[in-house]
Amino acid sequence: MIVYAPVGMPLDHPALEPLYAEAAELDLAVVLHTLTVMPPYAPGGLDTWDNLWLQRSAAHPWCGMRNMAAMIGSGVMDRYPTLRLGTLEAGHGWLPFWMARLDEHAETIRAALPELGHKPSEYVTGGLYFQSIEIPEGTRSERAHISRVTVKVDGEELKIYRRSVPYGNVQEQGLYFVAFSADPTRYHLMLGRMFGSSGDGVHDRLTDFSKPVSGGLYFAPSLNDLNELVGLPRARIPGP
Numbered sequence: 048m049i050v051y052a053p054v055g056m057p058l059d060h061p062a063l064e065p066l067y068a069e070a071a072e073l074d075l076a077v078v079l080h081t082l083t084v085m086p087p088y089a090p091g092g093l094d095t096w097d098n099l100w101l102q103r104s105a106a107h108p109w110c111g112m113r114n115m116a117a118m119i120g121s122g123v124m125d126r127y128p129t130l131r132l133g134t135l136e137a138g139h140g141w142l143p144f145w146m147a148r149l150d151e152h153a154e155t156i157r158a159a160l161p162e163l164g165h166k167p168s169e170y171v172t173g174g175l176y177f178q179s180i181e182i183p184e185g186t187r188s189e190r191a192h193i194s195r196v197t198v199k200v201d202g203e204e205l206k207i208y209r210r211s212v213p214y215g216n217v218q219e220q221g222l223y224f225v226a227f228s229a230d231p232t233r234y235h236l237m238l239g240r241m242f243g244s245s246g247d248g249v250h251d252r253l254t255d256f257s258k259p260v261s262g263g264l265y266f267a268p269s270l271n272d273l274n275e276l277v278g279l280p281r282a283r284i285p286g287p
């Protein structure tokens with residue numbers, strides 16, 4: 048359950064309490080996702096002189112820090128001891144410093160908080176609090192799909208044109224994946240790296256939880272090749 052409080056409404060407003068109660072009852076996690084350039088604006092998002100770089104760099108993590116502190120400081124994790132909380136897409140590098148600061152201030156500014164059962168850092172490390180780590184902040188796994196399908200030959204990245212459509216019913220869920228390229232070796236290289244046959248012994252993490260069901264490779268000759276076969280003149284490429 049994603050909670051968005053309108054600007055000016057604190058996350059521990061009594062009007063939101065039924066949501067937390069329901070989430071605990073239904074075993075749903077409450078996740079807080081910060082926004083910067085669209086409502087509900089992150090705190091500071093409106094105070095960054097329309098500078099997207101400042102909004103993303105400063106307002107985004109600050110909103111995550113505020114949301115996380117507001118939820119834990121509200122005592123909601125005491126009132127619903129099975130409730131899972133998550134702070135998404137606001138970075139994570141700040142978490143250790145923030146836990147130490149919240150612990151310190153939960154002592155020194157105790158009067159601003161309800162009686163908490165634990166130190167703020169104990170809720171964070173207690174197994175019910177989650178925070179996402181974005182790829183730019185960490186090292187990308189060599190098994191990540193993007194690592195396996197980003198292939199360079201002679202210093203140049205091999206490009207393909209991709210399209211995929213998800214499908215599903217109650218029995219089966221999947222993805223139709225279609226790719227186009229003037230050069231079929233690109234697929235072979237990528238598929239080899241995905242399925243662990245490219246020689247480095249690594250396979251794509253995607254293949255741990257998805258299974259290829261069928262596949263096909265088609266050659267579509269160019270219009271000029273077809274015209275040449277039947278003796279027609281070269282196709283005119285429409286241009287300006």
Ligand code: HEM
Pocket residue numbers: 192193196197207209222224226234237238253257
């Ligand atoms: C289970 C099937 C697959 C899934 C769910 C999947 C999913 C994805 C996703 C989510 C991305 C990132 C998209 C983005 O950030 O814009 C991606 C990128 C890509 N995928 Fe797949 N993919 C699948 C199969 C394949 C196959 C079979 C190939 C090649 C034969 C392939 C080649 C690529 C390439 C080249 C990219 C772009 C990498 C880059 O950003 O440089 N994918 N795929």
